Amino acid sequence: MNESATAEPVVLEDRLPPGCHHALVVRRGYTLRLTDLQGGANVGLLAFNFDDRTDRYNMADTLKAQHTAMLKAGNILMSDMGRALLSITRDDCGWHDAICGTTDAAMVAAQYGERDFQDARNDYYRNGRDGFLIELGRWGLSRRDLVPNVNFFSKVVTGGDGALTFIEAHSAAGDCVDLRAELNCLVVFNSAPHPLSPATTYPTGEVAFSVRWTGPGGPDDACRTSCPENGRAFENSEAWFAQPEGGPVR
Amino acid sequence: MNIVRSSTIRAGAPFLARIEKGQRCRIVDTEGNEAVDAFFFNADDPLERYSAVDTIRAQRNVYLTKGSVLLSTENRPMLTIVEDTVGRHDTLGGACASESNTVRYAHDRKFMHNCRDNFLHALLAWSDGLTKRDIGANVNFFMNVPVTQAGGLSFEDGISGPGEYVELRAEMNVLVLISNCPQLNNPCSGFDPTPVEFVVMEED
Numbered sequence: 001m002n003e004s005a006t007a008e009p010v011v012l013e014d015r016l017p018p019g020c021h022h023a024l025v026v027r028r029g030y031t032l033r034l035t036d037l038q039g040g041a042n043v044g045l046l047a048f049n050f051d052d053r054t055d056r057y058n059m060a061d062t063l064k065a066q067h068t069a070m071l072k073a074g075n076i077l078m079s080d081m082g083r084a085l086l087s088i089t090r091d092d093c094g095w096h097d098a099i100c101g102t103t104d105a106a107m108v109a110a111q112y113g114e115r116d117f118q119d120a121r122n123d124y125y126r127n128g129r130d131g132f133l134i135e136l137g138r139w140g141l142s143r144r145d146l147v148p149n150v151n152f153f154s155k156v157v158t159g160g161d162g163a164l165t166f167i168e169a170h171s172a173a174g175d176c177v178d179l180r181a182e183l184n185c186l187v188v189f190n191s192a193p194h195p196l197s198p199a200t201t202y203p204t205g206e207v208a209f210s211v212r213w214t215g216p217g218g219p220d221d222a223c224r225t226s227c228p229e230n231g232r233a234f235e236n237s238e239a240w241f242a243q244p245e246g247g248p249v250r
Numbered sequence: 251m252n253i254v255r256s257s258t259i260r261a262g263a264p265f266l267a268r269i270e271k272g273q274r275c276r277i278v279d280t281e282g283n284e285a286v287d288a289f290f291f292n293a294d295d296p297l298e299r300y301s302a303v304d305t306i307r308a309q310r311n312v313y314l315t316k317g318s319v320l321l322s323t324e325n326r327p328m329l330t331i332v333e334d335t336v337g338r339h340d341t342l343g344g345a346c347a348s349e350s351n352t353v354r355y356a357h358d359r360k361f362m363h364n365c366r367d368n369f370l371h372a373l374l375a376w377s378d379g380l381t382k383r384d385i386g387a388n389v390n391f392f393m394n395v396p397v398t399q400a401g402g403l404s405f406e407d408g409i410s411g412p413g414e415y416v417e418l419r420a421e422m423n424v425l426v427l428i429s430n431c432p433q434l435n436n437p438c439s440g441f442d443p444t445p446v447e448f449v450v451m452e453e454d
Contacts, residue, residue: 067402
């Protein structure tokens with residue numbers, strides 16, 4: 001169960017340097033933990049059903065089904081095929097942005113200045129879009145698959161007139177978010193800065209990531225029961241495994 | 251402005267049209283309170299498509315209205331909203347689909363007509379090369395999806411009346427993909443979908 005997650009053996013543990021990108025497969029029942037080591041991190045993240053990568057995280061379906069414009073503990077990331085991909089089983093921040101997208105090279109240059117590899121070697125300024133594209137390409141995907149991402153650890157508030165306000169220093173050093181895979185998930189992520197961050201210096205903090213076995217969400221799981229919509233998304237995920245090799249059932 | 255052509259999009263119908271840079275399209279909510287799901291492609295490179303999050307991020311506002319510039323996945327202007335009698339349009343609520351209907355309402359809603367089916371129908375009729383992978387988060391014209399300061403989001407009854415319209419100027423050659431939303435499970439079309447008019451115009 002979730003409560004004992006920290007006691008379960010860690011099968012993978014690593015650190016993502018600032019601005020860098022990565023992708024890994026998190027199998028059903030395993031939990032990916034992201035830890036903001038320095039505070040103020042941003043982790044842009046996309047998720048795909050590894051067994052059918054056209055089945056992918058869908059911002060709109062996720063938000064409208066859960067009547068929310070942001071993500072927090074108890075929420076799930078839903079795929080465009082109505083399946084639960086990842087459940088947010090632990091969340092120390094209480095708010096993760098889902099509606100602002102990512103940075104591109106021009107935005108990073110305008111905000112932080114130009115710093116390329118020739119000048120800075122591996123401390124060059126990377127951006128979210130390029131990080132996503134590189135990882136998508138590594139796994140056989142393309143810019144067709146670059147859809148609206150989640151920005152973990154970042155908070156952007158919407159005012160009554162619809163105007164957006166970025167909340168600075170939202171995430172504290174050591175804050176974690178746990179993402180439990182309900183399907184076999186390809187998780188693509190990067191630690192490029194949030195596109196609305198007003199910071200003038202490029203991030204310096206690392207993000208730790210680890211994978212441990214926790215088992216998938218059971219019948220009383222908090223993410224499954226947080227609303228009837230989530231329960232049906234869990235059922236749709238379970239239906240994927242109704243055939244031994246997985247496959248579209250429902 | 252000269253009217254180049256005008257089409258009626260029946261309730262629940264798919265529609266696809268190419269409009270050239272500089273042309274305008276006016277979408278008229280003929281009977282009021284209709285939701286028009288719309289998505290846009292660069293007509294000359296359909297891998298470049300509308301980006302809801304880049305549009306929101308660049309204008310720092312979640313709602314679309316007059317003056318909003320619809321950006322592409324390459325952060326280039328695709329269309330500008332030049333007229334808007336309603337005042338607010340949604341781009342967070344996405345399009346209804348068979349699969350999301352099972353999640354939002356009940357498993358037995360999966361065979362009801364939906365916007366994704368319309369999008370796929372129109373898109374595949376136009377080109378064999380495009381699939382669901384090419385459909386991103388869309389615009390919902392005339393749809394009322396308020397976002398609260400606490401982060402809540404809900405689908406509310408429409409705020410658009412009969413004859414209200416939104417007019418967009420194309421900033422590149424664009425392919426306009428429309429589903430005149432057939433959703434009967436929520437109030438986005440007042441539980442009674444109605445036809446809309448799609449008018450293409452250009453300067454004299």
